[in-house]
Amino acid sequence: MVHPFVVRPVATAADQQAFLALPKRVYQDDPYWVPPLTESVAKQFLPTNPFFEYGELQQFIAVSAGEPVGRIVAAVNRRLIDREQQAVGLVGFFECMPQFEVAEALFETALGWLRDRGMTLARGPIDLSTHNSCFFLIDGFDSPPMVMMPYNPPYYPEFIEKAGWHKAKDAYAYSFPLDRPLPSKFERAYQVARKAGITFRPIHTQGEGFEQDCRTFYQLFTQTFAHNWSSSERTEAEFMAEAKELQSLIDPDVFIIAEDQQQMVGFFMGLPDYNIPLKRVNGRLNGLGLLKFLWFRRQIDQGRVIAIASLPEYRRKMVPLALIYLGMEGGRQKHKPYRRAELSWVWEDNMPSRRIIEAAAATIDKTYRIYEKAF
Structure with a gap:
């Protein structure tokens, strides 16, 4: 049973603290999760982040009975729009308790914010740009992520697909033993x-x-x-x-x-x-x-x-x-x-790189996905 919840913009210091603390609730029993440095995440929302010179964002948090149960960020990266010549917005920083209704409300709230700014396509998860954290892990949940690589519960891709998003592109992490x-x-x-x-x-x-x-x-x-x-x-x-x-x-x-x-x-x-x-x-x-x-x-x-x-x-x-x-x-x-190296990440259609990596006898260990939804 999903208790009543509300999705609202992050507007206060308490909201921000709850936004940053939520992952510890989501992953408290997960042996493979590696907590990100809280300070590194928090500084991405400070006015000093160069992103605000060419983009805008809005944090949202879902709260039930005074406790955070989900979060998401909607963002407009004008450099990406100029390059692709399409009105594409981004969603990222998604975390959610195992409650689809909460996830669905978060996605819809983010899409509404993007729609109000003239966007017609949403892409994610991407934390402001692909130079930051991006992707949902969709295969390879049996080991921790390598440094600067994402990790999530298996139900995240299930939730976003159930909410009507579709695959945009996959990427691979290759494993290469050094013995x-x-x-x-x-x-x-x-x-x-x-x-x-x-x-x-x-x-x-x-x-x-x-x-x-x-x-x-x-x-x-x-x-x-x-x-x-x-x-x-x-x-x-x-x-x-x-x-x-x-x-x-x-x-x-x-x-x-x-x-x-x-x-x-x-x-x-x-x-x-x-x-x-x-x-x-x-x-x-x-x-x-x-x-x-x-x-x-x-x-x-x-x-x-x-x-x-x-x-x-x-x-x-x-x-x-x-x-x-x-x-x-x-x-x-x-x-x-x-004893082991991971080569990550490599787009699924980057065949020149994949051929070189696979010639070294490396094998695919994890698969990641970015999704899109038109509206």
């Missing part, structure tokens, strides 16, 4: 790239070297992924702010840069799976939380490959395969703790 070497073609590709004059090095992690690498990396990242579906361009300032948040977490042995005559032409972006210690801090890196994080980071034994890319003209010089070879070999070193 065996890559096929020999990857090492051969590395040798081909070297003979073509390509050099490889780890990213700089300190001072001006780090900042310069990140600025160049931003330009290459923007150029390489300019045509990604549902993607809106970030400014350099936004990119640099995110990079500095990750600076202390980088393992340079699994973050490799390819250069031609000292010009960056490709990269392999790996990151240790910091979800392992983050699971222990209950969403807060305060004094005790930080101590727990530092202690449990020693248990990290896997990592996530976030992106592999090169300029198109360097693919014939085998730069992508060479980067995979160096990145995976970096993680396989004897003094490294990694």
Whole structure:
């Protein structure tokens, strides 16, 4: 039985606190959920978020008997609208207790807000942009998510489909065990790239070297992924702010840069799976939380490959395969703790990347989905 509830805009500090606290109710008995850092979620709604320079949003919360039972955010990202030339709005930050009536009311409230702003298509879950958290997990609920990857109860995709949304596009997370070497073609590709004059090095992690690498990396990242579906361009300032948040977490042995005559032409972006210690801090890196994080980071034994890319003209010089070879070999070193890598996420129709990944004998471990609804 669903008790009476109301869906209302988040308007007070108490509403915001309930909005941020709701996931702990939803996942209190879920062994695989990793609490996000509360501060990181909260700052996305502050006026200082650069998103408000080109977008607007509204948070909503569902409340029953004084307790939060659901939440959602509707957003208009004008950069995405300009790029796609259609009135597409976004929904994200969705969490809900296992009550379909609540979920349905949240979806309808978000759609109404978007409709009032002239939108004719809704897409989600996307937390403001695909550079942030997005997707519902639809397959692979038997293990925790890797760092910066989403997780949700199995009933979320059931609820959104029952509410009339349909699949827009799927993406995959590939699993690659590190207890065996890559096929020999990857090492051969590395040798081909070297003979073509390509050099490889780890990213700089300190001072001006780090900042310069990140600025160049931003330009290459923007150029390489300019045509990604549902993607809106970030400014350099936004990119640099995110990079500095990750600076202390980088393992340079699994973050490799390819250069031609000292010009960056490709990269392999790996990151240790910091979800392992983050699971222990209950969403807060305060004094005790930080101590727990530092202690449990020693248990990290896997990592996530976030992106592999090169300029198109360097693919014939085998730069992508060479980067995979160096990145995976970096993680396989004897003094490294990694036993497994996840390559995520990869769009289902990105066949060039999928062919390369599958040639490395990686297998699909999790499937994610973004939905749409016209109105």
